[in-house]
Amino acid sequence: MVVHRSTPLMSTEPVRTCVGCRQRAAKRELLRVTAGSDAHGQPAVVPDPTATAPGRGAHLHPTVECYELAVRRRAFARALRHEGVLYTAAVEEYLASRADPQ
Template sequence: MAREHIPSACPEPSFPVRTCVGCRARAAKDELLRVTAGSDAHGQPAVVPDPTATAPGRGAHLHPTAECFELAVRRKAFGRALRVATGLSSAPVGDYLDSQKYQP
């Protein structure tokens, strides 16, 4: 049985939309920070920022705010979104967000 296309009340946006792993709100892809599973400066598994969105592999998206970052850490959303079973350090993303806060 073929599915019928049912038109929605809201038209599809003409730009890529992603969901923030922190607050779970949908936003334009260019408004969010992409993060990937990688390693920190000591070689330990960690969530690392990918501001250019060019790193290979699975990524997750996050509003670049402290509130969404803290929600994602508290909900343990990074591990689920990146499909990584082991605990990942989120310190590199926190450091990145702190460094971007003071940029003009």
């Protein structure tokens, strides 16, 4: 089970639920993802780190553990209300780039 230690939630701060671990956290601590398309034009889950992309979004702790839970649970398609297959490679690449110490 993934346990995230975060700051106590304040009543004035927006709160969202991670689609991976299903824990609530402050919106600023989570990565927003949206439904979009990959480089080949296939429907995909796209990271939206600035949280400015139009359309429905879902939130995820920016960790590989929560990403893997969301993929295993097929949570992205459900949260984004998308029928069919959504490729998640873009989110995986984004998380890997954040983890690199370069």
